[in-house]
Amino acid sequence: MIVPLLFQIPFRTSAGDAGEISGLQSLMLVGELLVVTAYLLGAGALFYLAMKRDDKERRLITVLLGIIALMGAGVHLLSFLGDNISGELQLLLRLFYGVVALGAAILLFKAIPGLLAIPSQRQLEMTNARLREQIEEKERAQIALREHQQELEQRVHDRSAQLVAANRELEREVENRKSAEKQLIFKNYELVKKNADLDDFVYYASRDLKGPVLNVSGLVEAIREELPPHHQELNHLFARLDDSVSSIHRKLNNLAEVSRIQKPVDPGQLGMISFAQVLEEVKGRMPEVNWDTDVSLETDFSAAPEVFLSRDNLYSLLRNLISNSIKYREPQRPLRISLSSELQAKSLVLKVQDNGIGMDLSQYGQHLFSLFRRFHDHVEGSGVGLYIIKRIMDNNRGKVEVESTLGEGTTFLLYFVNHDQDTGERV
Amino acid sequence: MKKLEGILLIDDDDTNNFLNNRLLTRMQVTEKIREFRNGKQAFDYLYSVSQNHYDTNAPEYFKPALILLDINMPVMDGFEFLALFEKLNEDFRKDVVLALLTTSEHNQDTERAAASNIAYLTKPLTTEKVQQLLDMYF
Incomplete structure (x- = not known):
């Protein structure tokens, strides 16, 4: 839109005589001045926009449009200042502006495909479908996760139940052991008591047998005194009798001592x-x-x-x-x-x-x-x-x-x- | 050898009493020996004698100079007898010698005997033991 504008600018020749300013001419100068101002403002606005842009493509396009606007402004400025600048320089500048504007227009043309890279409706729909698919997939994954979680919870639950059962069994076992231990303690107590009774029995038996054994040895002595002495056969028998009696006596003493030892000592x-x-x-x-x-x-x-x-x-x-x-x-x-x-x-x-x-x-x-x-x-x-x-x-x-x-x-x-x-x- | 007034043998074992009686008789320690089967019988007898509740002409009643006492006896044992004996009047007791004669070598028994300040003899009674006792107390 702007490029054609550039070429519509009326070509103003510097055929008029210097210092001779007609009313028509001054009107044209004012018009040129307004156009220059409009082009400069347009270019400035475009450059400002370009600075604000984030994406590279649009910034480039905005800058190129700005340059073209700026070139347009340059052409009109030349028309405005036409009298003060020599004819060759003016022609060279116009050529320069035209070349720069054309270059910018070519670059603009090249940049357009980049600008058109904005996704189309179909592309957007496809992307949308893809996204939806991804969402579905995520939902499926979530469902699977939830199922997995439930399974885990079930497993934990089962395991807990097993543990509780095992715990109960253990408690029962402990109870059994406790009662067994009680029985053992009781049995032990009984055994200790029986042992003590046995020791007592041995002690009293040995003590009470001692008297009769002493009597026997006393009686043997008495009989020996009553019988005629120096009787060889009798002496032999008495010797054996003495041995036997003293052996019984010694054994009884040992038994008494052993049974006495078994008893705990009175503190x-x-x-x-x-x-x-x-x-x-x-x-x-x-x-x-x-x-x-x-x-x-x-x-x-x-x-x-x-x-x-x-x-x-x-x-x-x-x-x-x-x-x-x-x-x-x-x-x-x-x-x-x-x-x-x-x-x-x-x-x-x-x-x-x-x-x-x-x-x-x-x-x-x-x-x-x-x-x-x-x-x-x-x-x-x-x-x-x-x-x-x-x-x-x-x-x-x-x-x-x-x-x-x-x-x-x-x-x-x-x-x-x-x-x-x-x-x-x-x- | 000076003869003793009389001797009491207190033991539930007849044969032991018989043997001790025989030994003392043969040693001619005394003319009078009486045997009792337990502490109660002996104490009743001594109580009568101490109270003079007896016929002084009866030869079976006499005040003993020595009492040989067994420990383990039914009805009343040696130590129970000792406790009662302590309660008889002092005059009667002072010239009576008590000796425990027992099979027990248990420390508890020997300690109690020592505490009561009486002689302690272990069975069997022998001539030597009797002689030792006589030498010590008479």
């Missing part, structure tokens, strides 16, 4: 007991041993003179240990027993060492402390001594260890729970 009887004192008591109550000539007894209780125990228990321990050493002495050499006590980190240790016949622990070790087990038959024994030692140490939360070499001797190590030597407080 009132516990205290700090002196090794040396109880050892003297043991010696005093073994009159059959000559302590000056038969045995060399070495003692050193200086490190720990007292132990927290009942007097009865310490007596039994020392008595059994010493009589054990005496029983299993090596006949070829004088018996030496050394007793000593020492304090270790957690225990008070009583060490009883002899130079007796010793034993092969690899052979007998595991049965050493069993009740009624005996490993020698050359001396009289009952098989309760070491059992009693073990029981006393167990009852008092201690332990006993034994070291022995065949032909050299045996060492017993008794570990007591450590108590303060002065106050008796447990360390």
